[in-house]
Amino acid sequence: MSAVIIPWNPGEPPWDRPYAADVDAVRRDGVVRQHWTLSPGVASPVVAVRGMEVWLVILTGPPAAQGLIGHGILAAVGAPGAEHVTTTPVEIDFDALLPYGDQLPLPRLVDRVPGVLAAVGRPVVIDGTDEAAMRAVWREACLPDAGSLEPAPGSLPPTACTRVQANRFERDPEMRRTVVAHRGAACHACGLDFEQRYGLDGDALVQMHHITPPEYVDADYDVDPLVDLVPLCPTCHVVAHSRWPRPYGVGELREMLARSGFLSGTALTAEQLAAEAAAARILGASSDPKDS
Numbered sequence: 001m002s003a004v005i006i007p008w009n010p011g012e013p014p015w016d017r018p019y020a021a022d023v024d025a026v027r028r029d030g031v032v033r034q035h036w037t038l039s040p041g042v043a044s045p046v047v048a049v050r051g052m053e054v055w056l057v058i059l060t061g062p063p064a065a066q067g068l069i070g071h072g073i074l075a076a077v078g079a080p081g082a083e084h085v086t087t088t089p090v091e092i093d094f095d096a097l098l099p100y101g102d103q104l105p106l107p108r109l110v111d112r113v114p115g116v117l118a119a120v121g122r123p124v125v126i127d128g129t130d131e132a133a134m135r136a137v138w139r140e141a142c143l144p145d146a147g148s149l150e151p152a153p154g155s156l157p158p159t160a161c162t163r164v165q166a167n168r169f170e171r172d173p174e175m176r177r178t179v180v181a182h183r184g185a186a187c188h189a190c191g192l193d194f195e196q197r198y199g200l201d202g203d204a205l206v207q208m209h210h211i212t213p214p215e216y217v218d219a220d221y222d223v224d225p226l227v228d229l230v231p232l233c234p235t236c237h238v239v240a241h242s243r244w245p246r247p248y249g250v251g252e253l254r255e256m257l258a259r260s261g262f263l264s265g266t267a268l269t270a271e272q273l274a275a276e277a278a279a280a281r282i283l284g285a286s287s288d289p290k291d292s
């Protein structure tokens with residue numbers, strides 16, 4: 001399938017919200033829909049088809065600001081309007097927008113995708129080599145979030161991707177920062193510390209688990225990251241969600257880990273387990289590990 005390069009002049013419509021707000025919205029929500037009007041060039045609805053990839057480029061203004069800045073999918077293609085018979089209204093679902101100033105510089109883009117210069121003032125369609133080169137360039141410009149298993153939007157053809165539903169609170173980068181700042185980046189169930197075990201910064205790798213039961217999450221629900229989110233390692237996280245609809249709680253995960261001798265990520269020997277059980281019997285206490 002071919003793709004369309006759409007030129008954007010940041011000083012002019014059609015962007016109808018502050019661009020920076022939409023950069024944040026895409027990071028938070030995964031996608032932002034934007035109305036656009038395609039001028040002649042690729043204006044024919046036959047050429048602009050739903051599902052086509054969109055590359056957003058800046059080709060005017062200060063040279064330092066010119067370059068590749070976004071990726072999206074044509075979500076809807078309208079019929080050319082009666083008053084503006086030469087233009088086609090479209091809806092674009094932008095799934096990746098680089099912050100203004102972080103665009104991939106135009107010289108590097110032109111070097112690999114010479115056809116991009118034909119898009120000055122009008123959209124152009126690319127396919128074949130140019131389309132593949134555009135994707136390769138984009139892969140270098142748009143990195144997936146650290147710790148994410150999903151490829152960055154646009155880094156693979158749409159035929160190789162599927163959209164997944166995600167719990168927005170678990171993905172919100174702002175809430176993650178708040179939670180990690182207050183609770184640290186170690187897994188709250190098994191204690192795994194990424195720095196200690198892998199020598200990597202756990203702040204970006206630990207996952208956020210939303211502990212509020214689904215029946216309490218209605219349209220008016222407002223998350224409190226310090227109460228409703230806990231850091232979990234990917235293993236404990238997938239175990240937590242293995243029960244539906246109410247995921248296992250942190251205390252229950254710790255009970256499971258304690259039962260099999262793996263609490264705090266350490267395998268206890270049979271002797272240690274026997275000693276712990278004996279101590280518990282002597283003290284008459286249950287070995288309830290629900291302490292977090």
Ligand SMILES: [Zn+2]
Pocket residue numbers: 187188189190191192232233234235236237
């Ligand atoms: Zn864990």
Ligand SMILES: [Zn+2]
Pocket residue numbers: 170208209210237240241
């Ligand atoms: Zn979760």
